Amino acid sequence: MLPPSPLEGDQEMADEHAAWGLALVRHAATGRTEWAFAADRRAVLPTAARLRASRAARRAPPSDASAAEPGERSEARAARAQAALDVMHGVWLKLGMPDSYIWWAADEAIASIGAALDARFHVVLDDFLPRAMTAAIADEVAAARAAGLLAPGALAGGRNGTNLTYMHAGVRGDEVGWFDGDEPCWRALPTCLSRVRALVGLLREAGGSQHVRGVGQFSRAMVACYPGDGARYVRHCDNACDAGEGERCNGRRLTAVFYLNRGWRPADGGELRIFSPGDAHGDAHVAQIAPLAGRLLLFFSDHRCPHEVLPTAVMRYAVTTWFFDDAEYARARAGGCAAAEGDASERQKIDCEIAKFERQFGARAQVVRGGGDECERECG
Ligand SMILES: O=C(O)CCC(=O)C(=O)O
Numbered sequence: 001m002l003p004p005s006p007l008e009g010d011q012e013m014a015d016e017h018a019a020w021g022l023a024l025v026r027h028a029a030t031g032r033t034e035w036a037f038a039a040d041r042r043a044v045l046p047t048a049a050r051l052r053a054s055r056a057a058r059r060a061p062p063s064d065a066s067a068a069e070p071g072e073r074s075e076a077r078a079a080r081a082q083a084a085l086d087v088m089h090g091v092w093l094k095l096g097m098p099d100s101y102i103w104w105a106a107d108e109a110i111a112s113i114g115a116a117l118d119a120r121f122h123v124v125l126d127d128f129l130p131r132a133m134t135a136a137i138a139d140e141v142a143a144a145r146a147a148g149l150l151a152p153g154a155l156a157g158g159r160n161g162t163n164l165t166y167m168h169a170g171v172r173g174d175e176v177g178w179f180d181g182d183e184p185c186w187r188a189l190p191t192c193l194s195r196v197r198a199l200v201g202l203l204r205e206a207g208g209s210q211h212v213r214g215v216g217q218f219s220r221a222m223v224a225c226y227p228g229d230g231a232r233y234v235r236h237c238d239n240a241c242d243a244g245e246g247e248r249c250n251g252r253r254l255t256a257v258f259y260l261n262r263g264w265r266p267a268d269g270g271e272l273r274i275f276s277p278g279d280a281h282g283d284a285h286v287a288q289i290a291p292l293a294g295r296l297l298l299f300f301s302d303h304r305c306p307h308e309v310l311p312t313a314v315m316r317y318a319v320t321t322w323f324f325d326d327a328e329y330a331r332a333r334a335g336g337c338a339a340a341e342g343d344a345s346e347r348q349k350i351d352c353e354i355a356k357f358e359r360q361f362g363a364r365a366q367v368v369r370g371g372g373d374e375c376e377r378e379c380g
């Protein structure tokens, strides 16, 4: 299946620390430099708390989660990294840390997040934001939907997002809106967006994940609501690219989904299933992640993480940001222009995809953009 429109929403691309929600702070007393959150300097990790958390993490059996043991299998390394993260999260919960203590920003946590990501291609962080902030964002999102700011999610669009685009509720049943965070409807959302960028910025700067090093740009935020009644998103990759090269790459490297669903229960459904790399049809999944309020899921956008949103019986909210690999993104854009003549065949593929879905899920797809000369206009 072709990925959803890749370039939708990625206007702001300044590669500056501030745009990533980060600032470098030098401590006058020690001369040490460390990262802080640009928007909220008070959110620098308190040193004592950091020490406590890192000591606790070191005492736990999976001590140095970021370093691979010789010959260690990647599942074992991933399990070690996730266990170390769970310890840090547990310490945060147990000690009742203040909201200004961002448990996942400690050096040890960043190293473990990177290690888990590299070893099994996804990682889950609970309590990514203070609970009151998560609740405020959920309310804002519900209000944005009530105000008519979300519209049915679109499919395909081709490698540069301008080819044939369509909607089919049986395939993708969400309603979405693309936002920078500075629109008048948001008060709490901007902090969430800047923290997600800060996390990816830390992963990039600290070398937490070798696959995140080339990330230089991010999309606008996609606020999504699956309105219940079995709404789902069938198995897909956000970037149908299998080694950074190829005509179907769109440059997306990392997908970050922040969930907002308070009181979620298993009967509600709507979990995100992740499958093995390249697994387009098999039944066995490698993870099934509940869309719990406050949970952040990071996964690689390409063939490494085919995924689907299971049918949800209740309203399900999430906010997603995509992070682009600089080199792959540049190639995808260049390919999109140079291969303008390839648009006809790409369109044909999308036509076939629509026909397949109509056979499989009944109901007719609704075409929202015909494709055509947008690429020429865009590439000048
Ligand atoms: O909301 C989720 O869990 C993931 C949604 C998704 O796969 C997408 O929008 O591409």
Ligand SMILES: [Fe+2]
Pocket: 236, 237, 238, 307
């Ligand atoms: Fe997706």
